[in-house]
Amino acid sequence: MRERHADQMAAIAERQCRSAFAELFSYYAPRVKGFMLRLGAADAEAEELSQEVMIAVWQKAGMYDRSQASVSTWIFRIARNRRIDAQRRQRRPELSGDDPILRPPEIETPDQAVSRDQLDTAVRKRLTCLPQDQLILIQAAFYDGLSHSEIARAFNLPLGTVKSRIRLAFMRLKGELEGGI
Structure with a gap:
């Protein structure tokens, strides 16, 4: 056959x-x-x-x-x-023309641009006030795009220490930004 x-x-x-x-x-x-x-x-x-x-x-x-x-x-x-x-x-998901992600971004008004620039400036200023051990980890996470476990390996730190320092940095930034803006 x-x-x-x-x-x-x-x-x-x-x-x-x-x-x-x-x-x-x-x-x-x-x-x-x-x-x-x-x-x-x-x-x-x-x-x-x-x-x-x-x-x-x-x-x-x-x-x-x-x-x-x-x-x-x-x-x-x-x-x-x-x-x-x-x-x-x-x-594959079906695409819908009504999906907000497919819409062009809304045009930023001058007021929104000024507010965003002011916030950006304030955050950058406050970042320089962070302790060096927290600042390095924040930069690794947000500027270099590393995960917490990648940061822990790169800096030879326990994962819990990395998470704690980043959380402390956020709390400190949040407190200073809420009071200053």
Whole structure:
């Protein structure tokens, strides 16, 4: 049967033989559908995917090489790849034009720009007042983008010490900024 299927693939590739394809289809389509069901596809999706696989067999028959794999291996590899592609499509969220993240940012008013600049200046000024051990960790976290555990490794400090110093720095900044602005 293995050789017969390989001969049918050759007939499809060379002459676009419909009867050879019909035989392959009747043999493999139900098996591919069962494979899709075992991979977790719903019945309708499994049916659709098996149809797509068999269309790919018809269209790509010329790419089949009997010295590389059996017909069943080749077909089920196509099926597996189609299932993976279908799962990826399902995981992608549908985009909505009403989604706020897709809207352009609102234009900043002059008052907002001045307020932001004043806050930025105040924060930078207050940062210089922090103890050096806290300032270094704040810079590593926010300017260098390191996580707390990366900072702990980089500075050879316990993770709890890193978290405590950053928290103390925030509390100190917050108190000074609330009182000064």
